[in-house]
């Protein structure tokens with residue numbers, strides 16, 4: 001159903017233990033074909049906390065805290081208790097949903113996370129890690145959920161952001177969400193440490209999901225304290241409960257620097273080269289061009305990227321660029337999330353027919369590519385001798401990203417670069 005909602009159910013189920021750190025929401029490789037939409041997994045560390053504590057959620061009118069430090073404690077019947085929650089909530093009928101849970105006393109090495117966010121992980125390798133780590137676990141259906149669950153545990157944050165997720169009352173699930181747009185725009189303006197809230201250009205509220213899940217809205221940002229205030233500033237239907245997650249969203253950790261020719265399917269890459277063909281718009285409004293650098297590869301700005309396509313259409317063969325994006329399989333295409341335009345080539349264009357030197361009259365074209373002739377005196381000018389003028393490029397060097405409404409969970413917004 002909604003993986004993050006399970007976090008709140010787990011926290012209440014195991015309320016006799018402390019949560020160490022923040023609950024974590026970890027996004028994994030967005031190009032894996034056999035995933036649920038957001039390819040997310042959650043991880044919660046339970047034990048006996050000590051040190052500073054901070055608010056991580058409110059469930060059924062009760063505040064929950066996370067502790068800066070803590071030690072692990074054994075939890076009797078942990079598998080049975082999680083099973084009960086999973087089986088009550090998970091939607092086993094959806095063919096792409098393969099729920100799983102994993103309980104480990106020690107985190108696996110972060111190598112697993114890096115592979116799971118950038119590449120494809122073998123279920124067999126994960127089962128080995130679980131065996132070696134003496135884990136309690138259960139994978140439902142095709143068991144691929146074990147990959148996500150184990151990888152989420154293995155995340156050692158380097159870069160991180162936060163998301164406060166607010167949930168709806170149960171009796172409203174599946175009905176139209178009531179979230180006041182104006183309050184979202186205000187919140188976006190008032191809390192600059194938040195991101196991906198509202199798409200000004202396309203007038204789209206981006207904090208509410210489109211699926212019939214229990215989430216009312218989720219606000220992302222760099223400062224947990226701001227997020228708590230930001231959520232309170234949203235005018236909406238009744239907020240039933242909320243959880244503050246630490247996440248790898250907005251970090252670009254899915255991206256891997258690759259040279260063209262070494263790019264494989266299901267990966268996400270950063271690659272540099274020269275624009276190899278004039279961008280063209282194909283059926284459905286998608287804009288496609290080639291990037292060239294030893295090899296060549298198609299790059300695409302798909303229709304949902306809206307006004308970003310206008311920028312892409314202005315590229316000229318010869319421009320130097322770096323593209324950031326996920327790789328689609330058929331045909332191998334980079335789905336652009338961000339682009340850096342590093343060098344714009346000079347473009348020359350014939351501006352009108354040439355003027356006869358003697359008569360000062362505009363000459364007439366003889367035929368395509370054949371040159372021009374003065375109809376008064378008969379003087380001729382060859383096509384290649386026609387003077388060209390430098391065209392003013394209507395774009396500037398720099399970084400550009402797809403609009404808020406088309407952003408991927410893992411994509412680092414340009415706002416976070418500074």
Ligand SMILES: [Zn+2]
Pocket residue numbers: 356357358359360361374375376377378379
């Ligand atoms: Zn003439």
